[in-house]
Each structure stands twice: as C-alpha cells, then as structure tokens.
Amino acid sequence: xxxxxxxxxxxxxxxxxxxxxxxxxxxxxxxxxxxxxxxxxxxxxxxxxxxxxxxxxxxxxxxxxxxxxxxxxxxxxxxxxxxxxxxxxxxxxxxxxxxxxxxxxxxxxxxxxxxxxxxxxxxxxxxxxxxxxxxxxxxxxxxxxxxx
Numbered sequence: 533x534x535x536x537x538x539x540x541x542x543x544x545x546x547x548x549x550x551x552x553x554x555x556x557x558x559x560x561x562x563x564x565x566x567x568x569x570x571x572x573x574x575x576x577x578x579x580x581x582x583x584x585x586x587x588x589x590x591x592x593x594x595x596x597x598x599x600x601x602x603x604x605x606x607x608x609x610x611x612x613x614x615x616x617x618x619x620x621x622x623x624x625x626x627x628x629x630x631x632x633x634x635x636x637x638x639x640x641x642x643x644x645x646x647x648x649x650x651x652x653x654x655x656x657x658x659x660x661x662x663x664x665x666x667x668x669x670x671x672x673x674x675x676x677x678x679x680x
Contacts, residue, residue, distance in 0.1 A: 606678040612653030622674035641667040
C-alpha cells in the first residue's frame, strides 16, 4: 500500500531529523512531543495548563501555582516539621524509608537547594514567598503552604 510506505518513509525521515538535533533543539522537540501527548490524552486546555506549569517550574525555577500543594499548620512549621514526613505527605515518597533513601541519594531539594541530612526540619524560615518548594529529582515537585 502506497500510503503505508509513505508513512514508513516519513517515520524514517522524522527519526533522522530528531537524531540530528542537539542541545536546546532536542529540548524543544521534547516539549512539543509532551504537549501533543498531553493534548491527545487530556485535551488542549490541560496541555496548555501543563505546559505553563512546566515552563514556570523548570525554566524559571519558580514555584508554580499548578504544583501540588499540602497545607501544614503554621504552629508545626514554627517549631519545625520533619522533612521525611513532608515528602511522604506531599506524595514525593511512599514511605519515610523511601524519603530517607532519596535524601541519602542527593535527590531531594528544598527551595532548589539540595538537602543531605534526613533529620532536616522544615520551618517558617524556609518559606520562599508564601510556600516551601520540595523537589524529588528533576521532575517531581510539591509546595508546602502554612495554614492561615
């Protein structure tokens, strides 16, 4: 079938074009692919929201409003709340043990600063604006917000 042959040829050409990309070009191609996949599965509006959240989070290093949030009593933050428990509560680790391993593996950041002590306490002093950004690796983030 001629259409199938044309599709295969187009796929081969497309793969060669992707292989030739480098640096920022490959990142732009990844963004386009992620946006297209999100739009196909969740719709165009969700894809635009996800793209803006990703842009703010990854390109600007910001704490986007689109990130998951957990609310912690202000009094708990005043005296200090354990990082491991916050990682579990935020869904960034399944258990305290997993959170501890992530800290030991240098995978955890608080407000974009790497944390190497699993006994770290998160306090009001860690607030960056109105929230504390927790990150597990490069792509998993959540915000800790003190209650009013």
